Amino acid sequence: MRIGVIGVGNISAQYFAHIPGLPNLELVAVADVNEERAREVAGQQGVRALTVDELLADAAVDAVLNLTIPAAHAAIGIRALEAGKHVYGEKPLALNPAEAEPLLTLAAEKGLRVGSAPDTVLGTGIQTARKALDDGAVGQPIAAAIHWSAPGHELWHPAPAFYYQPGGGPLLDMGPYYLTSIVTLFGPIARVSGTATTSSRNRVVATGPLAGTPIPVNVATHVSALLEHQNGLTTTMTVSFDVWKSRAPLFEVFGTEGTMAVPDPNQFDGDVEIAPASTREWETIPVSAGWAGAGRGYGLSDMARAIETGRPHRASGELAFHVLEVMDGILRAARERTVVEIASTAERPAPVPLDSTPATW
Numbered sequence: 001m002r003i004g005v006i007g008v009g010n011i012s013a014q015y016f017a018h019i020p021g022l023p024n025l026e027l028v029a030v031a032d033v034n035e036e037r038a039r040e041v042a043g044q045q046g047v048r049a050l051t052v053d054e055l056l057a058d059a060a061v062d063a064v065l066n067l068t069i070p071a072a073h074a075a076i077g078i079r080a081l082e083a084g085k086h087v088y089g090e091k092p093l094a095l096n097p098a099e100a101e102p103l104l105t106l107a108a109e110k111g112l113r114v115g116s117a118p119d120t121v122l123g124t125g126i127q128t129a130r131k132a133l134d135d136g137a138v139g140q141p142i143a144a145a146i147h148w149s150a151p152g153h154e155l156w157h158p159a160p161a162f163y164y165q166p167g168g169g170p171l172l173d174m175g176p177y178y179l180t181s182i183v184t185l186f187g188p189i190a191r192v193s194g195t196a197t198t199s200s201r202n203r204v205v206a207t208g209p210l211a212g213t214p215i216p217v218n219v220a221t222h223v224s225a226l227l228e229h230q231n232g233l234t235t236t237m238t239v240s241f242d243v244w245k246s247r248a249p250l251f252e253v254f255g256t257e258g259t260m261a262v263p264d265p266n267q268f269d270g271d272v273e274i275a276p277a278s279t280r281e282w283e284t285i286p287v288s289a290g291w292a293g294a295g296r297g298y299g300l301s302d303m304a305r306a307i308e309t310g311r312p313h314r315a316s317g318e319l320a321f322h323v324l325e326v327m328d329g330i331l332r333a334a335r336e337r338t339v340v341e342i343a344s345t346a347e348r349p350a351p352v353p354l355d356s357t358p359a360t361w
Contacts, residue, residue, distance in 0.1 A: 014297075017295060064086070130351060158205075164216065261282065
């Protein structure tokens, strides 16, 4: 599948590092609103630099990899579908469900695919955790707890302002990794409640040419949620840009026969640890599932293979829409001080066997 990338910012380097190693993908062109930057990246990658309009009109592009800022995800995705191209985008799918729904409707009408990050859940970390849970490693799962926190992306990102505008914040930026993981592990979410606050901290760019630039903040910077899955399991989740340091466990699952420590779902790998009821001591379990050595782009490769074979792809638009509705529901529950029912659902994606590659499975 011939890929044209729109948006060659910070995250694009991770895709460019892995696409050449995926035999069913070919990078053919890049575009960006900063055309000078697009030409620079095109030279590095040995492909053509096009304007956004040129890339969308190019018959040599089969699918658009949409790496624009969140506010542009839906608009670029719809334009790509209108041009007859499949779309795979960075998370979140859109700013809200109302903006995302036309994207999926149009894709269905045109018989095209929509995929969305994160594909980190397809690596050995989350997939090994899933297999162990499905095999009964901690008995019946009862609940999960997530606590992701940081002082804020302005400390490391050279142009972090978009993280503090709609589509950003700790929930829409980091939430997709964890929410996609818990749907992968336990199935879809039925209802949510939550609280959300915005701290009074003054945010300033810390690195790069924009260092010292003030950052307006128009999103919640600390969000806590209670999620009830359709199967009755509950997850508590806190995500924050307001925590300087924490000892809270990142991601744990509590079962009738033990506890599981799940590795960071922002990474493709990582150790899965189990503390069984018999010993209550942590032990690392062997890797048993997932694409070893995976990186960003594996979900796109899986989508290309799914198109070829006529099966559902794992990092799907439907899964991303469900996650987006859950995040939107958390923020609405916080505003309205209520419990929000989630209308959408999503199947657990097919598991990833250990000895496979996305280009052939």
